[in-house]
Amino acid sequence: MMIFIIRWMSVIYSxxxxxxxxxxxxxxxxxxxKVVSPSFHQEGGYFSKVLSVNYHFTRQCNYECGFCFxxxxxxxxxxxxxxxxxxxxxxxxxxxxxxxxxxEPFLPDRGRYLGSLVQYCKEELRLPSVSIVSNGSxxxxxxxxxxxxxxxxxxxxxxxxxxDTNKAIGRGQGTRNHIESLMKIRQWCSRYRVAFKVNTxxxxxxxxxxxxxxxxHLNPIRWKVFQCLLLEGENAGPDALRNAERFYVTDKQFAxxxxxxxxVPTLVAEDNVKMQNSxxxxxxxxxxxxxxxxxxKPSPSILDVGVAxxxxxxxxxxxxxxxxxxxxxxxxxxxxxxx
Numbered sequence: 311m312m313i314f315i316i317r318w319m320s321v322i323y324s325x326x327x328x329x330x331x332x333x334x335x336x337x338x339x340x341x342x343x344k345v346v347s348p349s350f351h352q353e354g355g356y357f358s359k360v361l362s363v364n365y366h367f368t369r370q371c372n373y374e375c376g377f378c379f380x381x382x383x384x385x386x387x388x389x390x391x392x393x394x395x396x397x398x399x400x401x402x403x404x405x406x407x408x409x410x411x412x413x414e415p416f417l418p419d420r421g422r423y424l425g426s427l428v429q430y431c432k433e434e435l436r437l438p439s440v441s442i443v444s445n446g447s448x449x450x451x452x453x454x455x456x457x458x459x460x461x462x463x464x465x466x467x468x469x470x471x472x473x474d475t476n477k478a479i480g481r482g483q484g485t486r487n488h489i490e491s492l493m494k495i496r497q498w499c500s501r502y503r504v505a506f507k508v509n510t511x512x513x514x515x516x517x518x519x520x521x522x523x524x525x526x527h528l529n530p531i532r533w534k535v536f537q538c539l540l541l542e543g544e545n546a547g548p549d550a551l552r553n554a555e556r557f558y559v560t561d562k563q564f565a566x567x568x569x570x571x572x573x574v575p576t577l578v579a580e581d582n583v584k585m586q587n588s589x590x591x592x593x594x595x596x597x598x599x600x601x602x603x604x605x606x607k608p609s610p611s612i613l614d615v616g617v618a619x620x621x622x623x624x625x626x627x628x629x630x631x632x633x634x635x636x637x638x639x640x641x642x643x644x645x646x647x648x649x
Contacts, residue, residue: 359621359628360403362439362636365592367393367427368413368420373445374480375469377513377554379544382413386594390423394430396596396612403617407439407640416448425457432460439640441465443509446491447483451498458502462642465507465534468492470516471524479515479557496528505531505642512567513538513557525574531645532638533574537564537581542605580634588630600625 369382388396397408408431415424424442431437441463468488470476476488492508499506508530510521525533538557540546545554559567561581568579591599597608602625609623631637639645 359624359626360400360405360590360617362407362409362631362640363400363405363590363592364409364411365397365596366411366413367424367594368415368417369594370417371412371414371445372417372447372483373414375511376480376552377511377538377545377557378480378552379539379541379554380411380413381544381551383551384594387420387423388594388596390426392613393427393596394434396592397427397431397435399612399617401435401437406437407441408437409441409443411443414445414448415442416444416453418448421448421450421453425453425460428457429460438643439463441507441640443467445481445488446495447486447488449491449495449498454498454502454504458498458504461504462640463505463507463531464495464499465509465532466492466495467509467511469511469513470519471521472519475515475519479513492528503642503647505645505647507532507534509534509536511536511538512559512564513554514559515557517559517563517567520570522571522574525571525576530576531647532578533576535568535571535577535579536585537561539582539585540604541601542603544606547605578635584630584634587625587627588634588636590624590626590631598624598626 366380368387369380369384371378371382397405400408410424410427414420428440428442431440439462440460442461443465444467446466446468467481468476469479469481471489473482473487473489476482481488496506498504506528508525508528510516510533512535538554538559540554540558543549545552564581568577571577586601586604591601591606592612593599593606593608595608596611596613598612598620599606599608600623601607607623607625609620612620
């Protein structure tokens, strides 16, 4: 009997020893995953879902673009320290690039707030890339003097080089000239060593326009050309603040525009298929927005559940993000720019 008990104890001990070794292996794998940088994004390597994040920290805007798909549903802006905490959490999960957007991020009461976040991301979090998307109408040189050194890329939205067309789209306010503002900002970007980018939404108002000479003159690091996108509850449907159906262009019309402008070397095109789910969008409450069903369904806030849990509700298409060229030389230190 004693021999039988000893044999069984030996079997149990052997099983527990193997289980411990297996547990140790699992722990080792977890450690290795932490050691291997989550920002490693060479082809075939480990890839972080939070490598690049678009933080729409405000929905308010001074323009009324008819096709806007992130409209002024709220006036909420996250308190500065809470916003910094969310950005820190994202950095811990592998974020290398943050893009601040809106709404319009340079509204009169937002410039210092935006500057503080830009400085925090570059100085404290040491992110390789900090960028902003703006309509350009409210940017002043003083902002560049205070914060330009912390900013890698400034993208200005410009849908036409005809001022009447811009106004018809809703990209205008009072007597301000959108094109003049664009040209002035281009000069400031050179002066303060900020990489300059142009974003253009192709719609029924500009579909026949020839922009080649203007873009070549501006010489942006990237000319991002988007197909007008419809999202339920934002710019389409009964509950939307905008009705963008009259701005929508077909795939064929969009392809024809691209074909006419194929000689522009910095053109980066994104149709609706590439665009809809390939951006990791964080809203004003720091919730990821899932656009898979043609609307924006928010996740829980990363401040409440953490980044990983919120990502499960993001609908983010990481493969499409890579295919559309979401990873590029986005730090101005790595760009071959002539200032």
